[in-house]
Amino acid sequence: MVQKLRHGLSGEQFAHPLDRAGIQRLTDLMAKSKVTKNLTENMHAEAEEQFYLLNLADNTKLSELQGSSVYRLVQEIAEILDTPIPSVFLDTTSEVNAYALGGTNPSIVLTSALVDTFPEPALRAVIAHELGHIICSHTFYRLLAENFEWFSKLVSLIPILCPLFSLGVQWALFDWYRKSELSGDRAALLGTQDLEAVQNCILRLAGGSSRLGNELRIPEFIEQAKEFQEKMKAKREQNIKERIKFLFSDFMLQHAISTHPWPAVRLQEISSWASSKQYALLLAGDYESALAAAPVPTDEDRFTLPAPPGEDIKEYVKDLGKVAGDALKGLFKRSEPTDDPDKK
Numbered sequence: 001m002v003q004k005l006r007h008g009l010s011g012e013q014f015a016h017p018l019d020r021a022g023i024q025r026l027t028d029l030m031a032k033s034k035v036t037k038n039l040t041e042n043m044h045a046e047a048e049e050q051f052y053l054l055n056l057a058d059n060t061k062l063s064e065l066q067g068s069s070v071y072r073l074v075q076e077i078a079e080i081l082d083t084p085i086p087s088v089f090l091d092t093t094s095e096v097n098a099y100a101l102g103g104t105n106p107s108i109v110l111t112s113a114l115v116d117t118f119p120e121p122a123l124r125a126v127i128a129h130e131l132g133h134i135i136c137s138h139t140f141y142r143l144l145a146e147n148f149e150w151f152s153k154l155v156s157l158i159p160i161l162c163p164l165f166s167l168g169v170q171w172a173l174f175d176w177y178r179k180s181e182l183s184g185d186r187a188a189l190l191g192t193q194d195l196e197a198v199q200n201c202i203l204r205l206a207g208g209s210s211r212l213g214n215e216l217r218i219p220e221f222i223e224q225a226k227e228f229q230e231k232m233k234a235k236r237e238q239n240i241k242e243r244i245k246f247l248f249s250d251f252m253l254q255h256a257i258s259t260h261p262w263p264a265v266r267l268q269e270i271s272s273w274a275s276s277k278q279y280a281l282l283l284a285g286d287y288e289s290a291l292a293a294a295p296v297p298t299d300e301d302r303f304t305l306p307a308p309p310g311e312d313i314k315e316y317v318k319d320l321g322k323v324a325g326d327a328l329k330g331l332f333k334r335s336e337p338t339d340d341p342d343k344k
């Protein structure tokens, strides 16, 4: 039986710490320019209105009288998460996808391929994940990341927008975008209280097919996620030269400039959070203690979910300095005069 969460759940209480740190870095970068800050605030309100209009024009708005079986799922999950029911749109496309936008007038869009191919528990998980993005106020920056190319064309028309599209902001934006998925997955778990459904949803997004639907197995995917984490761990334990080489490999650079999150990482993160104290406290309605119980990200998290290269390079340069420092100290030690006659 899925229990309704206590009133007053906020994004802060369940958001992944790497998501929170990422959005802080992003807003700090944006806030450096007052013009950019004001413009993004205006764009936010404008984008919400445009998104709603576009959906009214292009997609089917679901309700109790229109596509009611899917609309009812959204109603149920919004009630469990104690959040207002957003407008729900169905988009006809072969792409399995869902997205959300809005703060004051939120909407979520589900694609027909998603609704047609996902079993109900996984579809519930997707809906709860999208509601999570709304609760965490992620949606504007996610829209910016998803349409970065389109927005960056505006720069040629409005030069004061330039700071918004610097490489530093782009990296911080994409980096945060991937980490925001981790909070969405936590909302998926809170809204369904069904870890297998969330895992199944991530597995299907990694590589799903209606033909293979019943043959896809979570334990196999968990093994795949473990193999990935072990390989990333081995990369971290290489010497500094090799680590820098890996950081600049095509694999890592493509990752840095893409919005695509790694499903293998998402699977591991949500599976371990499901047995955390924070999750249990949230279900029990003890939101204050839940926030205090939030696990602090470890170095392992930071490497499996790397920060933008700019940040990492600073770390590595620090490491390089340390190594050089140690070598120099060794040199002085060897040449230090000693009073011990046995050592002469």
Ligand SMILES: [Zn+2]
Residues within 6 Å of the ligand: 129, 130, 133, 180, 181, 184
């Ligand atoms: Zn998401």
